[in-house]
Amino acid sequence: MSAQKIVVIGGSAAGPKAAARARRLDAEAEVTLLQKAPELSMASCGYPYYIGGDFDERDSLLATPTGVVRDPAFFAAAKGVNAKVNTEVTAIDRENRTVSGIDLGSGETSTVEYDKLILCTGANPRRPPIPGIDLDGVCSLSEMRDADRLRGLVDAGRVKNAVIVGGGLIGIEVCEALTKSGMNVSVVEMLSQLLTFLDWEMAKLVEKHVASKGVTVHTDNGVAEFLGEGGKLTGVRLKDGTTVPCELAVVSIGVVPNADLARDAGLAIGSFGGVTVDEYMRTSDPNIYAAGDCVEINHRITGKKVFAPYGDLANLEARVAADNMVLGDARTFPGTVNSGICKVFDLSAGATGLSERRARDEGFEVVTATNASLDRPGFMGARLLVSKMVADARTGRILGFQCVGPGEVNRQLAEAAMAVMNGNTVLDVNTADLPYAPPFSLAIDHFITTAHILDNKMCGRMTGIGNAEVKARLDNGEKPFILDVRAPGEFEAMRLNVGETLIPLGALRNAQDKLPVDKDAEIIAFCKISMRGYEAQRILEARGWTNVKVMEGGIMAWPFHVDMGR
Amino acid sequence: MSAQKIVVIGGSAAGPKAAARARRLDAEAEVTLLQKAPELSMASCGYPYYIGGDFDERDSLLATPTGVVRDPAFFAAAKGVNAKVNTEVTAIDRENRTVSGIDLGSGETSTVEYDKLILCTGANPRRPPIPGIDLDGVCSLSEMRDADRLRGLVDAGRVKNAVIVGGGLIGIEVCEALTKSGMNVSVVEMLSQLLTFLDWEMAKLVEKHVASKGVTVHTDNGVAEFLGEGGKLTGVRLKDGTTVPCELAVVSIGVVPNADLARDAGLAIGSFGGVTVDEYMRTSDPNIYAAGDCVEINHRITGKKVFAPYGDLANLEARVAADNMVLGDARTFPGTVNSGICKVFDLSAGATGLSERRARDEGFEVVTATNASLDRPGFMGARLLVSKMVADARTGRILGFQCVGPGEVNRQLAEAAMAVMNGNTVLDVNTADLPYAPPFSLAIDHFITTAHILDNKMCGRMTGIGNAEVKARLDNGEKPFILDVRAPGEFEAMRLNVGETLIPLGALRNAQDKLPVDKDAEIIAFCKISMRGYEAQRILEARGWTNVKVMEGGIMAWPFHVDMGR
Missing domain, CATH: 3.50.50.60 (FAD/NAD(P)-binding domain)
Structure with missing residues (x-):
């Protein structure tokens, strides 16, 4: 039996992963990787940090953890892969199982045979048709x-x-x-x-x-x-x-899938313009696979095809594709929940699963909870986290989780992503056994607290209102009774200044005279993070007020102007 | 209907949580909390950091996030809970539904009636019968x-x-x-x-x-x-x-459950000496619940009762108990997977689920993988993580995960805990969609890489050997061929010095003369973290060697002496 010929088109993320994996799985295989750019295995997600001066060594974007640049010589010696750079593939001949390429330096053309082919052609930046876009700069x-x-x-x-x-x-x-x-x-x-x-x-x-x-x-x-x-x-x-x-x-x-080669070869293309693949990462041609930013994949919650151009998924897809190319239908790729995170100056921000807006667009009946609280105890240098959990109102299944703040967003989103992927409900997370010690988290982890809040809302014990709705109604001239239950010192340091009344929580049980006489009047309570706001709601309801709401996330999640100082 | 009387014994973690929660659920309830110590709601997990000078304000161990000390006045005003400190409960009269207490200051005794009672009596430190243990110091x-x-x-x-x-x-x-x-x-x-x-x-x-x-x-x-x-x-x-x-x-x-009151009252006690509770956190008396370090709970993997004295679980158990005390059988507590983490100078260390040793003791047929790799890209200030994944060899279910290192152990363990709780398999984790950006993780998250290694081992592609076994065999005088496939510069900086042969991976395909002539000779390959060690195994096997193993985790996971410098 002659050696299997595997050709990989594309050398950024998915391509090198597929090539190296395929070669490890089949030591006899002839693996050829064709890359248009002069570089291979670029850590493209690192570009912004290189630009911003987080580091100066350009080669570290191209190097292994021990500092070896991943060039064709490296791929040959360490991976047994024949990698050609500056080589653009111009066409795929599916009948004869060949790809045609051109050396962008010499202009020489060549043809490479394949038994299995994988397309890792990535995505291209959107280029809007705006006048002047070709200007230098x-x-x-x-x-x-x-x-x-x-x-x-x-x-x-x-x-x-x-x-x-x-x-x-x-x-x-x-x-x-x-x-x-x-x-x-x-x-x-x-x-x-x-x-x-x-x-x-x-x-x-x-x-x-x-x-x-x-x-x-x-x-x-x-x-x-x-x-x-x-x-x-x-x-x-x-x-x-x-x-x-x-x-x-x-x-x-944004970017669009670079699927021109696939389209020209007559492969099936999806509604986002990406290459259509099945769960084995196989295209409509059984000898051709695809992975990375050029494909459309399954969304694990909606079951719909989506375009999810993330570097981590590219690697995972490529591994699955390589397994199937070499071993037959060995592995499947279940799809994405759109987990993402980014650093924004002193904040981190990210999400996994569906946002409230998207969940509603997908037809879900949705409940949400917003939670502003700390990532660890105050005495350990606590930092703020503001999160929003989105769940299916009928089943309690967690559809999505968003987190923003100077605190430990990374852990929160990672555990939330696992919960969303597993179809966990709010009740599942309520009693999750997560690692706890004061340097790392609160005794009740922020993610779990968010589930507790949503649990309280779903059981009708807490009636929440979003800060955007409060702001819109105030801007609209409405005058609900806004109740700040923080301490006077907190109020002096920072306040909404929207006509609110300050009654510290500890004084609320005996503050009848400062509250609306009409027991059906709408009261919107809040505090710093709205734990005390929730206590206030329970207290006021016990005293007969019937329309008390908690502004979720309190003043710490208020995204509008606040007055500071005296 | 007269107000429900709820009595809580214990005021550290579970007690205050149960009291406050019960009061929020039933605004009419009379909630009394009896605490032996002078303090309430102590953040006892923070004691080591207070002792070590991480912070100086003792009160911050007792305060809310906004700095209010949680004393009886706070509990009365903010929580509507009647909290008595310096009050030791001496007996429970189950027939008459009363508890007897003594004021440790005045010596006055009192009796409190209950409709529902919850025991949150915590645990006591083990005190070994060693001569001199009563010495000052x-x-x-x-x-x-x-x-x-x-x-x-x-x-x-x-x-x-x-x-x-x-x-x-x-x-x-x-x-x-x-x-x-x-x-x-x-x-x-x-x-x-x-x-x-x-x-x-x-x-x-x-x-x-x-x-x-x-x-x-x-x-x-x-x-x-x-x-x-x-x-x-x-x-x-x-x-x-x-x-x-x-x-x-x-x-x-270690600590032992403080279950004396429960035992004296004739409640069922488990084999670890903790109070026996059902999934509703109810003791053998339907009017008495228990939560926190005094109880035994279910282990989610083994299904056995365990003693798991963790502050986070105490809070979660107490919430469930309060719900059931007030609302009837509303919520269940599924138990623990023994998630734990701690800071050790410049390292973090923790685990979730079963260790290999414990899994074997429980009768599981076990496979493991050790992974030494980075928490994020080198150009973003990568730090080392060494992890071990333990899975059921028959099903691939992940039974446990351990992680040690200067890197981001916190996220790793949190996502692993979610995976273990959900019964995820190695294949589930292989394709997990976790948040990725260079400041936060590698494109293939360390946890996922560990699953990939275990996948390779389970499929028979990678043959691993533990470093402890290698060391024991070397100490025993055995002479396997130890192959270091790192670069010469890496070798000069740090090496095992156990008689190993250095052949950099890139030179291995043409190094026939330096390798054992006997193709059945045992070869143990390793590198810095053993990714290259795995590549080496694949290369040598392709060239006919039949007994090649990879020392998992490479030199970075080697816990014994290494030679440094020239």
Whole structure:
């Protein structure tokens, strides 16, 4: 039996993983990897940190943990993989099982035979048809050369003003990098919020923090035109007419699957433009697999196909694809719950599963709880976490979890992702046995507390109201009785200043005269995080008030202006 | 209907939680809490950090996140709970539904009626019958006054030498606290390892680190006698005859349930001496519940009753008990997977589920994988994690996970705990969708990588060998061919020096002459973390060697001596 010929198209994340794995599974296989870019195995998620100066060694984006650059010589010696860079694949001949390529240096063309082929062609940045987009100074961040160029601009120090077009994950990471390097940065986002994996009020917390770092955020806005002089960018004109002067604009409005080769070869393509694969990561051609940012995968909650271009999924998909290419139908890939996290200056922010908005769009009847509390005890240097849990009102199944704050968001989202993947209910999380010691968490972990709050809401014991709804109603001229049950010192340090009444919780049982006479009057109680707000609700209801609500997350989750100091 | 009378015995963790929760659920209830100690709601897990000077405000161990001390006035005003401190309950009269108490200050006795009673009497430190244990200078760390006393000794600065008896969680935390405060500390442990929730070779990594901080660790040893002069401790004589001079000895050899009241009242008691409760946290008397360190609970994997005195579980159990006391059989407590974590100087160490040893003791056929790798990319300041995954060989179900290292152990254990609780298999974790960005994790999370290694082992692709077994065989005079496949620079910086042969992985495919001629000779390959060790196995097998093993975790998980430098 002659050696199996495996060809891998693409050398960023999924490609090298598939190639190395396939070679380990079949030591006789001839594995060829064809990569268009000059580099291999780029840690592209690290580009923003390289640009921002978190580290200076460009090669560390391309190196193994022991510092060996993953070039073709490395792939040959350590992995037994024949990797060709600067080699663009131009066509797939499925009948003859060959791919045609061109050496971008020499212009030489070649043909490679395959028994099994895997497409890891990644994604391309969206490029909106905006006038002036070809001006010098408008770029995106997709390839290593983009990172090189942006880092060069940072090092040269001549760019004073930069505009980020798009407030998603990459946009926010680049925003931080350029701000830290001393540029004046503006972010322009078409939608009403940054980071759309968060619900609006959670994203507003991020926006408030970004603004506190000197960044100007334009939401509900877009770029009408890139302005230039002599071919060079000088500013952007926004849809609302504002002009923002800048010498640099980074367009990061998302990516689209790079599925041209697959489409040209007649493979099935999904509604997002990605390659269609089954649970074995196999395309519509049984000899061709695909993995990474060029495919559409299953969403574990909705069961629908989604486009989920994340570096971690690319690796996991590639491993499954390699197993199946070499071993037959050995492994399946169950799909995504859209887990994501990012650093935003002094905050971390992320989500797993469905946001409230998306869950409603998918037809779920939804209950939510917002929880602002600490990540560990105060005496151990506690930091704030603000979270939102989204559950199916009928079954209690946790559909999603979002977390934002200076605290230990990483652990919260990791455990939440496991809960969402496992279809855990609020009751399951209520009694979860998680690792606890004061340097690491509270005795009742923040994620569990969030479940407790949602449990209380679902049982009708706590009646919550979202801060966005409170703000909208106040802006609309409504006058509910807003009750702050914190201590006077807390009030003096920071307060909503929306006409609220201060009655500290400890005084509430004897404060009849300060409360509405009408027992059916709406009372909206809150405190710092709204644990005391909940106690207040229970106390007032026991005393006969019938319409008491708790503003969830308290003042710490309030994403609007607060008054500080005396 | 007259108000329901709820009495809570105990005011540390479970007691206050049960009292406050019950009162919130039933605003009419008369809730009385009786506490023997002068304090309430002590954050006892924080004592070691108070002793070690991580913070100075004693009251922060007793305060809410906003700094209000949880004293009886606080419980009355904020929680509607009648809390009495310095009040010891002496008997329960189940027939008349009363408890008798004595005010430890005035000596006055009293009787309180109950409709529902909950026992949250906690646990007491084990006190071994060792000669000299009553000497001044021998103490334990259980109550607030113990913490006060130890902090006083630290502040006075006169104790030069201290001995910790018992190398469990508390022992190790106190060891760190006293070492940081400048004392010479020795730890004496009867068993062959510290931290018995870890397997031996994982615990040895912790021991090596503790020793590197100047602590003397005596394992397989015990205290034969506390030595004294004039009633004061001057040293300890160990079972092996060694004498260790010291002015302070902290005995921390575990705790036993404080179930005397329950036993005297005729309630069912389990084999560990804890109060027997059902899944509703109800004792053998339908009007009496129990929660916290005085009970035995279900182990979720073995289904057996265990004694699991953890502060987090105490709170969760108390919440369930309160729900059932007030609402009827509303909630169940599913039990524990023994999740635990602790800080050990610059390391974190913890476990969830069963260790390999315990899983074997429980009759499981076990497979394991050890993984030494990084918590995030090298360019983001990666730190090491060493983990061990234990799975059921027949089903692939993950039975346990241990993690030790300077890296982000917290997230690893939290996600592992969720996996263990959910009965996830190695294949489930193989494709888990966890939050990823370079500041937070590797593209393939360390927990997932560990599953991948175990998957490779279970499929027979990787043949692992534990470092403890390698060491034992070398010590026994055996001479397997030990193959280090790292780079020469890595070898020069740090090496096992057990007669190994260095052949860098990249040179292995052409190194026939340096390898054993006998293709059936045993070869044990390793590298820094043993990813390259695994590649080496695959390469050598492809070239005909039949008995190649990978030393799991590589040199980074090697818990014995290594040679450093040239």
